[in-house]
Amino acid sequence: MTDWPHSYAPRAARIAASEIRELFSLLDRPDIVTFAGGIPDPKLFPTEEIADACRRILADPAKASQALQYSLSEGYIPLREWLAGHMGKLGVACGPDNILITNGAQQALDFLGKLFIAPGDTVLVARPTYLGALQAFNAYEPLFDALPGPGHNRTPASYRGNGRHPPKLGYAMPDFQNPTGLSLTKNERLALLDAADALDFPLIEDIAYETLRYDGAPIPSLAALATARAGGVEKSKVIACGTFSKSIAPALRVGWIVAPQELIRKLVLVKQSSDLNTSCFTQMIACEVAATIYDRHTERIRVAYRERRDAMLKALAAHMPKGVQWTKPEGGMFVWVTFPDSIDGAAFLRRAIEEAQVAFVPGEAFFADRSGRNTARFGFTLNDPATIEEGIRRLGALLRSD
């Protein structure tokens, strides 16, 4: 046998299996009620509109030639124009040259890790944080530390005084965070920008769930606040990463990065060396569908997911024993559950699948330091309200049976 690991670069040790992806095989078992997925309900995909877009693009010889050929590493220009308008509505006035198209937001995180992180650099993330961000960054061998909250007063000098390097990069998902479902308040956002200014690190803002607000007033994004503060996107150090995976369909594999032009020009070279370009065909589909139905389609999704979130919160209140706590998200896809300290999320998952036929994701994977053993992420987007009620009831019964 070839000793493959002997040939790997040191970073390979940090590229490890994900609990979440391993659980995907369970999604096909019809007897399992699964809250494990962090994925949209395929019944809500705008399939007809996508089929119409395919037909229109491929029936026009000039469009078809462009759609199926190699294309600009930056991305399809009309799509970047649409996105510049979309970001403008979110308070981030920018042009198409401030936008790079990526294969979903995951590739944006990979590219930003590739560009910024050298082995041993410190990256600041929330605890817990999006598992995919930890995975993307891990390939570039950083250390992780916690994002500072309000009241933080560290400076580059205070880091150096302790014999440490100041942080190199920050990552936050301020709206309906994966995995907790929680949003940062405006004051928390401003404090985070203060820290990024004081410590002089670029701050990645993941806006993947931004469009999925079910209640409450929108809070300006980090990118909007930073753009206003800096006097324009060109001077902002917040890098926003968005995606159509939650609003249209994941398989378009269309995400985007919004940043100053200088940074976008460098990221275009990263894109070119990594996979040349995102499919022009799926970009053209995304552009046609977004331009036609974005607002009314996302409203349709919000109506459906709001009902499911409500069902999950109601069921948790009805069935969870004392000592179990959970978040009350205003949007997104997830409720974050904290069990009593005595319960190990991974061990409870095995029992839940076996004895209650219910699946979820244990929370440990979302912590860079593997803490949070008594936590779990429950996704509510894939099941109808009755199934959600039934799954939570079974989990509550299992917890009470101990």
Add this chain to the structure above:
Amino acid sequence: MTDWPHSYAPRAARIAASEIRELFSLLDRPDIVTFAGGIPDPKLFPTEEIADACRRILADPAKASQALQYSLSEGYIPLREWLAGHMGKLGVACGPDNILITNGAQQALDFLGKLFIAPGDTVLVARPTYLGALQAFNAYEPLFDALPGPGHNRTPASYRGNGRHPPKLGYAMPDFQNPTGLSLTKNERLALLDAADALDFPLIEDIAYETLRYDGAPIPSLAALATARAGGVEKSKVIACGTFSKSIAPALRVGWIVAPQELIRKLVLVKQSSDLNTSCFTQMIACEVAATIYDRHTERIRVAYRERRDAMLKALAAHMPKGVQWTKPEGGMFVWVTFPDSIDGAAFLRRAIEEAQVAFVPGEAFFADRSGRNTARFGFTLNDPATIEEGIRRLGALLRSD
């Protein structure tokens, strides 16, 4: 202004602009005859078959749900099954678990660089070699050295005796190489496998152009020879990278890696952290189109490109002045031209665009050491024979005018 480069990781210095991609802007100028492109003729795309596949997939609710959703990082199983059969016909008996789907072959090269190359590792490449491979590997900060030819007798000990590390990885494109159009003979392939065995490095075989043979007998691939020698793909150290970009359409962004299962399992984790999965929709399209028309469609492409290659070779013989040499490829997309030593390819390109309205790619970019200043790559796939004749005639006249 933010000092962005100050925040970059050291590897960013190696991620630089590509002469080829910069030239893409010229492809749109109607007065320019361009031999610069290394891209397929869009008039040969199987647009109707792709449109039919889109219709069939999206009209079936179960297929549509699967097509538009997140999917396995490994790739769509029926496509991996088709590819296992395809590789079997090429002498590489394997199963779907030996295959990872990537966004074209470029992403395969990026992933293999990510997995194998640590800063300062030596990667062996041909001189010249595929520019995209240099770009993909550069992000992982290797040193480059030349692939050994027949008669090579270095050993790990001989490297260490010279105070150097043995090479970590090799990369070759044995069929109709980009940029030279030349193929390795069977003996050259066997010698390369001997070197990889003696020096114990994994050898990447880029089979992007494999299907585009216009004359001569097929030569077994490195992967086929290594599989036969090792007694099966599981024990082979050759990693084959293929793509549908030349045979169906680039914008499917569907390529593949063939390797032992242990390596594929690790590469699946690289895929997951990099961009989760390749679009299931474009994979399903690729699978339907390949299963239906692969053989007859690639024959149609071969007929068209053979005529264009013939036209280019005939025009070169008719119009080039003495002292200019060129390759006579049996397939692929390129003829490699060597000018007299006194001619600098980049300077001649500027004159050619201005005075003859003809474009090509200067050869220097294809050399890791930036040698080959008097060389150029001429692509013949994008123009009809009369345009090829006209472009070469103009270049010959410009060369003679000096």
